[in-house]
Amino acid sequence: MHYHGGYYMLSGRSMGDPLERVAKLASESAVVIFSISSCCMCHAVKRLFCGMGVSPTVYELDQHPVGKEIERALMRLMGSSQAVPVVFVGGKLIGSMDRVMGSHINGTLVPLLKEAGALWL
Template sequence: MQYQYDSDNYSRTSVAERVVRLASGSAVVIFSISSCCMCHAVKSLFCGMGVHPTVYELDQDPRGKEIERALTRLLGAGSALPVVFIGGRLVGAMDRVMALHINGTLVPLLKEAGALWL
């Protein structure tokens, strides 16, 4: 797992543009809160599959609350975290990731994004 802290100048881009840029930076990107058990579970799922996601811990980012609000708007849901992007595309929160895993479509999606080789 690669933990990131993005220190770019926030005034140059909107928060929504930053989310899109960050989400496109790696094959698998997880926006997380370090103390959240659901976030830990989704990170463990990917690591257990041999995927090395880029993780943005929003509670360690000075502007993390702004990013969290942007993700909530993007999802159109109450609780946004964790939020997963695969291949730069929004997958969704924990429920969506688990649904893809259970129905067998998560692995092909990860392979298509170049996050999983086998």
Template sequence: MHQTESWGSYMQPRTSLGDPLERIARLASENAVVIFSISSCCMCHAIKRLFCGMGVNPTVYELDEDPRGKEMEKALMRLLGSSSAVPVVFIGGKLVGAMDRVMASHINGSLVPLLKEAGALWL
């Protein structure tokens, strides 16, 4: 018990560890491209294929395989202001958005520069 207390000043308070938005922000900032997904979702599969086809290796968090995935999914819905939470893409720690925003960025040519800036694409 005493050892745990001595680490208390170095650890985040217990309440912030449970905040799904803080967890999403932390996970999203740890890698160049992060996709929050559900393993059985066809749109999630399509977005993963898009990035892999471009030579990008995204970090994928399957919310249906995470014990706190439902909480994170609800937080993503609030963040997007949408009834559908996945797929959600972050590039360089910044929210790009759901499938429609990613595809619009890909079509208008702004996706590749975002990926290069984040260090996810070198070509």
């Protein structure tokens, strides 16, 4: 897993709109997980991907200088009061833990991971 806690910069200045920041971060790696380090559901989703041989990029929002802004943007995006975990594959929003697990169980997650270049088998 690749963990990021640093302030995200674009062209030497911070990105203004948190939803724009989320979209940019989500598109930079094959699998991106927005997480909070103490969240058990976040831990479970990270373990799922690692167990499949996927190395996700993880943004721990509680350790990120603008993590609260990103968390509020994710809550708006998800239409939920629970912001994390939120998973993107190939820059596309998969969703929270229930959507990821549903995709895994119904067999649609692996093809998405292969298409995004996160899984080769």
